[in-house]
Amino acid sequence: MERNGGQENPWDERAQAYRDSAPHASGPDLDLLVAWAGPGEGRTALDVGSGGGHLARRLREAGFAVTTVDPSAGMWPDVICRAEELPFSAASFDVVASRLASHHFADAELALSEMARVTRELVLLEDLLFVDERVEEAETLRDASHVRAYSLDRWHELFAAAGLEVEAAEVIDREVSFSAWLARCDCEGERAEKARKLVSHRLDGDSYTSTVFLLEGKKAR
Numbered sequence: 291m292e293r294n295g296g297q298e299n300p301w302d303e304r305a306q307a308y309r310d311s312a313p314h315a316s317g318p319d320l321d322l323l324v325a326w327a328g329p330g331e332g333r334t335a336l337d338v339g340s341g342g343g344h345l346a347r348r349l350r351e352a353g354f355a356v357t358t359v360d361p362s363a364g365m366w367p368d369v370i371c372r373a374e375e376l377p378f379s380a381a382s383f384d385v386v387a388s389r390l391a392s393h394h395f396a397d398a399e400l401a402l403s404e405m406a407r408v409t410r411e412l413v414l415l416e417d418l419l420f421v422d423e424r425v426e427e428a429e430t431l432r433d434a435s436h437v438r439a440y441s442l443d444r445w446h447e448l449f450a451a452a453g454l455e456v457e458a459a460e461v462i463d464r465e466v467s468f469s470a471w472l473a474r475c476d477c478e479g480e481r482a483e484k485a486r487k488l489v490s491h492r493l494d495g496d497s498y499t500s501t502v503f504l505l506e507g508k509k510a511r
């Protein structure tokens with residue numbers, strides 16, 4: 291396993307699986323984030339928890355000058371850092387976006403306030419929506435770095451606390467391959483079986499319904 295500053299990061303080993311992941315590479319959720327970001331020519335964007343780089347790629351294709359940040363060196367970010375301590379001055383980017391990463395943040399409230407601090411205009415957030423405690427347990431069994439998914443009400447509170455006005459909100463059900471979902475995090479054997487039982491109410495064969503929310507927040511002036 292590669293090391294970051296002497297500390298093991300489980301995401302280094304998974305990096306290629308996330309670069310190759312079909313549900314991360316495309317989808318209506320990704321299309322909506324790019325649409326909300328608006329025209330990219332002459333504008334800058336920060337992708338927080340950039341992982342395999344799919345959101346960053348799409349924002350670059352839309353014309354944005356994109357900077358990526360992620361604590362995993364294996365994900366090849368421009369800057370290795372956590373969302374909770376972004377090493378940028380206030381109002382450094384036109385758009386700050388984060389997709390499918392905030393359920394890993396140790397302190398989601400602090401991370402959102404950091405994103406609000408470094409944006410000039412917009413914060414775009416997509417993440418897993420809280421479904422129930424069975425899904426939370428399955429997520430943690432599959433990936434010990436899962437911290438917590440929150441309800442939409444909680445995210446609205448966090449946006450308000452960070453000085454962001456919610457301009458748009460969407461909830462999308464994504465149908466993903468359950469076996470591929472387990473494999474990306476090397477979850478197999480008894481752990482996989484337990485996770486399968488826990489999310490049986492979200493499974494149809496190998497098709498797993500993963501519900502995400504998307505929020506567009508405008509920085510209050």
Ligand SMILES: C[S@@+](CC[C@H](N)C(=O)[O-])C[C@H]1O[C@@H](n2cnc3c(N)ncnc32)[C@H](O)[C@@H]1O
Nearest residue numbers: 301314339340341344345362372373389391394
């Ligand atoms: C599922 S991947 C992100 C997918 C990516 N945004 C995309 O659109 O394809 C989750 C990422 O969150 C990162 N991460 C974990 N903890 C983090 C933290 N505290 N701050 C920022 N990123 C974090 C991981 O290193 C990983 O690369």
